[in-house]
Amino acid sequence: MKWIIRGLGVLLLIAVIAVVGVLMLPADRIARIASDQLTRLTGRSVTISGDVSMTFWPVLGVSAGGLEVGNADWAKEGAMFSTAQAAIGVDASALLRGEIRITNVEATSPTIRLQSRKDGRANWVFTDADGAAQIETENAPSKPATPLTIERLVIRDAALIYDAEGADLVSYAGVDLTLDWPVQDGPAEITAALRPAGQVVELAATIDQFSGFLDGQVQPVNVAVNTSGGGLTLKGRASLAGAVAGALDLKTSDTGALLAALGAGGVDLPKGLGQSMHTRADITLTPDRRLSLRELVADLGGNTLRGGADIELNGTPQINAQLQAGALNLASLTAGSGEGGDAATTGWSRAPIDASGLSAFNGAIALNADNIDLGALKLGKTRSLLSNDRSRMVFELREVRGYGGLFTGEFVMNNRNGLSVGGKLRAGGVQIRELLSDLAGLTRFTGQGDAEVSFLGVGQNLDAIMRSLSGKGAVNLGRGSIEGIDLDDLLGSFDVKGGTTVFDALTGTYVIDKGVVNNTDLKMLLPNFEATGAGVVNLGARTLDYTVTPKALRVNKERGLAVPVRISGPWSDPKISADVKAVIDLNFREEVGRAEQKAKQKLEQKLEEELGLTRQEGQSVEDAVKDKLEDKLKKELFRIFD
Structure with a gap:
C-alpha cells in the first residue's frame, strides 16, 4: 500500500510538473502545439499566428492575431477559413475523447470559402483525421468524419464564397453571421446580414439536426429573408448541396427595391405587373439549380396569375410556364404613348424604348386570359404563347376575341441588333368602328369584315418605328357607313353638308413604305352608286390625303355621274370637300x-x-x-x- 501511495505521488508530481511546464511554455509555442493537434484531428492545415493568448480548462481557448484553416486537397482555390483576428474555444474534455466541440468562434473580417462537388464531397466535412490526403478520384470519404460541434459562431464583416460544382459562383462581402448550435444532434439557429448591393438583407433560419445537414442530409428548414422592399419565407426541407422543397411565400411592397437590395437593380416594373406582389407556390430546387413552381398564385398588384413553371437558373434563366388569368389589366404597358396633351393630336411618343428586358430570359410562356385591357385596346378571351430566344420575342396570338371578331397571327420584337418590330395579323368578323376608334381615334367608319396586315418597323422610339413601317395588307368589309358625308346629296347638289353614306361592301389592298400607306384600288358598292378610292395615309405624321369617287349609275343619260370627294388633313379632324373641277372633267367632257x-x-x-x-x-x-x-x-x- 505504501509503495502504491508513493507511486501515485510520483505520478501526481509528474502531472503537476507537466502542467506547470505547459503553463510556463511561451504562448506561441502552445499555439503551435494546438495547431498541430487540430491539424491531426481535422486533417487540414491549421495555422495560428500573430499575438497569441491561451486558456486551458475547461475550455481550450486561443485568441490570435491570425487563424487559417486549410482547404481539402481536391479544393485548389485557397484556404477554407482565414482571418486576421480570431478567438476560438474548444471543450478540452471532449477533445480528449477525440471529438471537436467548439464552444465559441469569433472572427472579424474573415474569408470563408465553402466548396462542394457533384460526387458529394464538401470541404467542410473533415474526413482525413490523420492528415493523409484523399485520392483525387475518390467519390466517398475513406474515413468517418470527426465529430464536430460549434456551439456558437459569431462572424463580422466576412467575405463569403460558395462554389458548388455545376452552378454559378456565389460571393458576398460584408456578411455578419451568428450560429447557435448548443446540441450536436439538435437544431441550429442562424441569423445573418448580407449586403449584396450595399443595403442590408436580413436572413433568419432554423435547421433541424444541423449535424446531419452539414453531412449533406436533407433536413427540415424554416427560412425568412427580409429587405426594405419586402421579404419571403420558406417552410420545407433542404440540403447543403442546394436541394430545396417547400412552401414559398413572397410578399413585396416595392419589388424594385427588393431586387435592388439583392443586387438586381434597375428593374422598374409597371403597376399591376409586379410593382408590388404577393406570390405563393410549392417549389422544388435541385442541386443543379432547376427550379419548379407548382400551385402558383401570383397577385401582381391587381392582376392575378395561376399555374406552374419550370426554370433553369444557370446563366440566363430558361423558363417554361403555363399561366391562367381572369381579367388582365395591362394598360400600364401602353400608358404615356403621347408627349403630353391629347395623344390623337400630339403625335407618337419620342421617348426612348428600353428593350433590354428582352435579354432577361429565354423560353416559352403560355398565357390564357378571360379578357385583357391594353389601355387603347380591349380584348376578350385570349390564348397566346410568348417565346423568347436571345432578345427576340415572339408573341403568338392563337385566339384573341375582340371587337366582335377573331384575331390571329404573331407580333415580334427583336433587340439583337437594335430594336425592330414586326408581325402578321389577321382579323375576321371585326367591327371596324370600335377598332379604329381605339387604335387611331377614327369614328367615321362603320362596318364588319375581315382584314390582314404584315409589317416591319425599326427604331428606338415609337415615332421612329411608325415612320419606318413597311408592309402590305387588305381589307374586305360588308355593309357599313361613312359618317360626315352623304353621297346622295353630294351627287344632287355638289355641296358637302355632312350626313352619312351607307355602303353594301368595301374592298381594297394597300402597301406600306416608310410609314406611308398607299392604296389605289378601293372599291365601294352602294345601293344606287359605286365608288372607288385612291390616296395615302401617312402613319408617321398622322395625316391623310385620300380621294373617294362615287358614281351615280343611272343619271347623265345613262353615262353616270361621278363626284370626287377629297379627304385631307390630320386624321383626328380631316377636311372633306368635293372637287368641282374634277366633276366637270369626268362628267361633261x-x-x-x-x-x-x-x-x-x-x-x-x-x-x-x-x-x-x-x-x-x-x-x-x-x-x-x-x-x-x-x-x-x-x-x-x-x-x-x-
Whole structure:
C-alpha cells in the first residue's frame, strides 16, 4: 500500500510538473502545439499566428492575431477559413475523447470559402483525421468524419464564397453571421446580414439536426429573408448541396427595391405587373439549380396569375410556364404613348424604348386570359404563347376575341441588333368602328369584315418605328357607313353638308413604305352608286390625303355621274370637300367640247366679217388670216420700188 501511495505521488508530481511546464511554455509555442493537434484531428492545415493568448480548462481557448484553416486537397482555390483576428474555444474534455466541440468562434473580417462537388464531397466535412490526403478520384470519404460541434459562431464583416460544382459562383462581402448550435444532434439557429448591393438583407433560419445537414442530409428548414422592399419565407426541407422543397411565400411592397437590395437593380416594373406582389407556390430546387413552381398564385398588384413553371437558373434563366388569368389589366404597358396633351393630336411618343428586358430570359410562356385591357385596346378571351430566344420575342396570338371578331397571327420584337418590330395579323368578323376608334381615334367608319396586315418597323422610339413601317395588307368589309358625308346629296347638289353614306361592301389592298400607306384600288358598292378610292395615309405624321369617287349609275343619260370627294388633313379632324373641277372633267367632257367648238365657229365667222376674209376649201381661219397679212405686206413692200 505504501509503495502504491508513493507511486501515485510520483505520478501526481509528474502531472503537476507537466502542467506547470505547459503553463510556463511561451504562448506561441502552445499555439503551435494546438495547431498541430487540430491539424491531426481535422486533417487540414491549421495555422495560428500573430499575438497569441491561451486558456486551458475547461475550455481550450486561443485568441490570435491570425487563424487559417486549410482547404481539402481536391479544393485548389485557397484556404477554407482565414482571418486576421480570431478567438476560438474548444471543450478540452471532449477533445480528449477525440471529438471537436467548439464552444465559441469569433472572427472579424474573415474569408470563408465553402466548396462542394457533384460526387458529394464538401470541404467542410473533415474526413482525413490523420492528415493523409484523399485520392483525387475518390467519390466517398475513406474515413468517418470527426465529430464536430460549434456551439456558437459569431462572424463580422466576412467575405463569403460558395462554389458548388455545376452552378454559378456565389460571393458576398460584408456578411455578419451568428450560429447557435448548443446540441450536436439538435437544431441550429442562424441569423445573418448580407449586403449584396450595399443595403442590408436580413436572413433568419432554423435547421433541424444541423449535424446531419452539414453531412449533406436533407433536413427540415424554416427560412425568412427580409429587405426594405419586402421579404419571403420558406417552410420545407433542404440540403447543403442546394436541394430545396417547400412552401414559398413572397410578399413585396416595392419589388424594385427588393431586387435592388439583392443586387438586381434597375428593374422598374409597371403597376399591376409586379410593382408590388404577393406570390405563393410549392417549389422544388435541385442541386443543379432547376427550379419548379407548382400551385402558383401570383397577385401582381391587381392582376392575378395561376399555374406552374419550370426554370433553369444557370446563366440566363430558361423558363417554361403555363399561366391562367381572369381579367388582365395591362394598360400600364401602353400608358404615356403621347408627349403630353391629347395623344390623337400630339403625335407618337419620342421617348426612348428600353428593350433590354428582352435579354432577361429565354423560353416559352403560355398565357390564357378571360379578357385583357391594353389601355387603347380591349380584348376578350385570349390564348397566346410568348417565346423568347436571345432578345427576340415572339408573341403568338392563337385566339384573341375582340371587337366582335377573331384575331390571329404573331407580333415580334427583336433587340439583337437594335430594336425592330414586326408581325402578321389577321382579323375576321371585326367591327371596324370600335377598332379604329381605339387604335387611331377614327369614328367615321362603320362596318364588319375581315382584314390582314404584315409589317416591319425599326427604331428606338415609337415615332421612329411608325415612320419606318413597311408592309402590305387588305381589307374586305360588308355593309357599313361613312359618317360626315352623304353621297346622295353630294351627287344632287355638289355641296358637302355632312350626313352619312351607307355602303353594301368595301374592298381594297394597300402597301406600306416608310410609314406611308398607299392604296389605289378601293372599291365601294352602294345601293344606287359605286365608288372607288385612291390616296395615302401617312402613319408617321398622322395625316391623310385620300380621294373617294362615287358614281351615280343611272343619271347623265345613262353615262353616270361621278363626284370626287377629297379627304385631307390630320386624321383626328380631316377636311372633306368635293372637287368641282374634277366633276366637270369626268362628267361633261363631251358637252365642254361641243361648247368650245361652237364658240370657235362664232369667233371665226366674226373674223371673216371684220377682215373680209375669203377662205379656200379646207383652209383654216388662222391660215386665211396669215395669207391676207402676207399679201398686204407684199403690196406695201413693192411700193418702195414705185
